[in-house]
Amino acid sequence: SGFLTRPVTLLNGNANTMGDIIGTIKDSQQVSDHALTALYQRYKDPQEDAILSDGIERLCADLRYKPDDFAILVLAFRLDASQMCRFTRQEFIQGLKNLNADSIDGIRVRLEQSVEKLKDDSELFKQLYRFTFGFGLEPGHRTLSLDMAIILWRLVFTVHTPKLLDRWLFFLGQHSQIRGVPKDTWNMFLNFAETCDITSYNDEEAWPSLFDDFVEYENDRANQNVTDKTDEEDTRQPQVHVSDGSL
C-alpha cells in the first residue's frame, strides 16, 4: 500500500501559495449552509444519502490528496466519521461547520492547520490516536484486524513517530497468527511507545500481553545478534503466544 513507503509531503507545498490561501479565508465569516449543502451534493452517492468510497475519492482528488494520506485521516477525525469509506450527511455538514470551512480550498487550509497543530499538541494527538481505532473497525467488530492495525499505526504515527515503530510493525508482520488488536492494546501502545524502554520492560506490570511477546522477540533478536552474528539466515522463530481475543 502506497503510504507505507511514501514519504509525507503534505506540508512541503509552495509556501507562498499556502499563505495566499490562508489570507483569503482567514477572516471568513460564518460558513454558508447553502455552500455546504452544495458541496455535500457534489460528492453524495446517487443512491444513498451519504458520501461513499467513490465520492470520497473524488473529494480527495479535488483536495489534491490521496485517500490514504495522513490529512485524510485528520479529515475523518475532524468530521468525527464513525467508519471508513463513509461520511454521513450529518457528519459531513456538521463537521465542516465545526471546521469552519465550506469550500475545497477552505477544507484544505483547515487540514493543513490541523496537521500543524497535531505536531505540537500531544493531547490532541492522543484524541486522534484513539479515534483511529474506532474509525478502522469493521462494523460489528471489537478488534482491529492485524493488517488494518499495521496500516493505521503507520498512518497515525505520521506525526509523533515513536522510535520503536518500525520494529513493532516488523514484529507484527512476522506474526500473522495474531488474530487482532483489541482496543486496550491499541490505546496502551501509545503509552508504551511514549514511556517504555525495552531493556527495563517488566512483564508483571499492566501492559497487554502482546507487548510481552514483542519485547521477548526483540530480546531474542538482540541475543542472537550478540551470540551468533554470522548466522544471519537463521529464521528460527521465537515462540509467540497467539493472541486470542475471545477467551
Next chain:
Amino acid sequence: MSLKPKRVDFDETWEGLRETVKEVVTLSNVKRDIWNNRFGDVYSICVAYPEPLADKLYSETKNLLESHVENMLVTKVAAAINTQSSDAADSLLWRYYEAWSEYSRGIGYLNFLYMYLNMQHIKKKKLSEPETLYASVSGDIQEQMEIGELGLDIWRVKMIESLGEELVKQVLDGIKVDRMGTETNSRNVEVINGVIQSFVQVQDYRKKGNLKLYQELFEKPMLITSGEYYRSEAVKILQKCSVSKYMEEVIRKLEDEKRRAEKFLHHSSIPKLRKECQERMVTDHIDFLYSECKEMVAQERREDLKNMYVLLKPVPDGLKQLILTFLDHIKNEGNETISTLKGDNIHIQFVENMLQVHKKYEELISDTFSSGHSVDPLFLSALDKACASVINTTIRIGEKQTCRSAELVARYCDSLLKKSKSTESEIDAKLTKSITIFKYIEDKDVYQKFYSRMLAKRLIHEQSLSMDAEEAMINRLKQACGYEFTNKLHRMFTDISVSADLNNKFNIYLKDNKEEIGISCQIKILQAGAWPLGPTQVVIPFAVPQEFEKSIRMFEAFYHTNFNGRKLTWLHYLCQGELKLGYLKKSYIVTMQTYQMAILLLFECVDTMSCKDIQETLQLNADTFQKHMQSLIESKLLLASTDELKEDTEIRLNFDYSNKRTKFKITAALQRETPQEVEHTMNAVDEDRKLYLQAAIVRIMKSRKILRHNALVQEIYTQSRVSFAPSMLMIKKCIESLIEKQYIERTPNSTDQYSYVA
C-alpha cells in the same frame, strides 16, 4: 499494762530494750515475758506523752546495730583476712557466711519486736508509692526504713561495701575450682551459694532494683570470668578435635555448667551464663561447625546432626545453613528417585518412591531435629519445600514443558481403586498416604480433571473395587481441598446410586404394564455437566439393533412419565453388554461393547457379510466401524478375508473359535486411554482455568471497584492457590479479555489501574 499514752523515761526504758535487742540479733535466748515487755516498751515509746519518742528510738536502734555490725566485721569476719589459713572452715567465706546467717535471722526477729514502730510510725511516714516514683527522689531527706530493712541496709553498708570485692574474688575462685573438676564438698557449696545469695537477700525488700547489688557486684564479673574461661577451653578442645568430637565435648560442658549454675547462682543468672557459654564455644566457632555440615547431611550422621541441632538452635539464624543444606539434600534424593522412573507403572513408582523419601526424612527429622516432644517446624517446612519442589518440577516432554505429577498421582489412585487382588484395608492405607503427595501438587485442578475422568470410567464400566472405597477417597479429597473441589465427583457418585434405584422401578413398571423386553438391562442416568464425557450433545450415528429397540423405547416412556421434560441422550459408545454365543462347541458368555455386539448380532441369520453391508446397516462412521471391527477380528470371533478392512472385505463367523474361559471380556482394548485423551484433559484444564480466573477477577473487581494491577494480581494468586498456580501470561490474557468484554476498564489517565464496569 495500759495502752493509754503516758510519760516515758526514755533512757531508762531504752536501757532495758537495748540489752534485749543485743540478745535478739545474736540469737541468744530471750524469755517470753521479757520479749512481751519489750514489745510493750516499743509501744510506749512510740505513743509517749507529751510527745512520741519514736524518732529517738529509731536513731538509737540504728546506732546500736551499726556498732554491732562494725564489731562483727572486726572480730568475727575480717579477723583472719591476712592470716593465711589453709583450713577451709576458717576461710573468709566461711566466717562471712556464718556471721551473715546469724545476723540475717536475728534481724528478722528484731523486725517483729519493732512491729509497732514499723506499722504505725514508719509506714505512715513512708512516702506513698507514686510519690517515690515521681516526686522526692532527692536524697537529702533521710527516709526511715522498717527495722528489718534498716538492719539489712546496715549490713550492706558496713559489711559488704568493705569486704565485697574480696568475697567475690574468692567465690569466683571457688567456682573455677569446681569447673576444673575438683568436686566441691557440700558444705562448701552451701557456703558459696549462701554468700552469693546474701547479695540478693540484703536488698530483697526493695520493690525496684532488688537485684542491682547482686548484678553489679557479682554477676558482671562472674560472666566475664566465665566467658574467659570457656573461650580458652574452646580453643583447647579445638586443637585436638574433629567437629563431631568438639560438639560432644561442648554439649557435655554446657550440661555441666548448667548444673553448676543451678547449684551456685541466683536463678536469674542461669540463662545469662548459658548464653555466654554458648557464645564463647558455639557462636565464636560457627564456621568451624559448618565446615562439615555438608558431609554430615550427605551421610545422614544422625548423632552429629542431633548435636549440631542442639548447639545451633539457640544461636540467632544459626540453623539457617543447616536447614538449607538439608533441604538440598532431600531435593537431590527426590529428584534422583524420580529421574530413574521407567516402564508401564511409572505412576506407582512415582508415588511410592516419593512417599518413601518423605517418610524417611520425616522420621529423620522427628528423631534428630526435635527438642522434647516438639519436632522443629523449620525442618518440617524444609521437608515440605523440598518435596513440593521435586513434585512440581517440570519435565520436558517433546515440545512442551509439563509437570506430570498431578496425572501420575491420579493414575495411582485409579490403579488402586480398580478391582485387584489387594485387600480393601491395604488399598485404603495406600490411598490415605497418597494424599500426602497430593497435597504437594500445585496443579490440583489437573489432578481433579484426571481423577474425575478415571472415576467416570470406573463407574460406567463398573470397574470399581468398592463403592465404599470410592466414597472414602472422595471424602479425603474434600477434606484436603474443600467442597467445591469434589462437587462434581460427588454428583457422579450420586448418579450411580440413584440409577440403581431407578432400574428397580423400571422393572416394576414393566411388570405392572405386563411388558417383556426380551433382554435384561441396566441403565445409568448421568447428569450432563457433572461427567467429564466431552460434548455429549453430538450424537454419533448408530442404527440400534432391533434387539435393543423395545427396551430403549420402554425406558424412555418410563423415564418421561417420571421426569417430564428431561432429555435423554443415549451414549452407546459407553455401554457394554453380555452376549451368549451358542453356535460353538461350548457356549460362551462374552462381555463386549455395544457396537461390537451390534456387529455380532448381524450374524444371527447369516454367516458371511461384507464390510460395506455391515457398516451401512449399522450406519456407523468409518472410524468407529474400523475400531470395533478390528477388535472383533483380533478376538478371533470373526474372520476377515483381507488383512486390511476394505469395503468388499468379507467377514465371516469363526465356527472354530475356542477359548479356555467360558466367560470373558473383549472390551479392554477399547477402554484404554489414548494420548489424545491426555491432551484433551490438559486442554480442558486450561479452559477451566481461564473461566476460573475471569470469574475471580470479576468477583474481586466487583467488590473492590477500583484496584491497581499488582494488587489485583496478588488477589488472584491468593484465590487460585488452592487449586493451581496461574501463569502471569494467563492472568494478563484474562484481564485483556474482560476489558474487551467491558466487564472492567482501565481508569482514565492511569495505565495500571482497573475499575469495575457496573
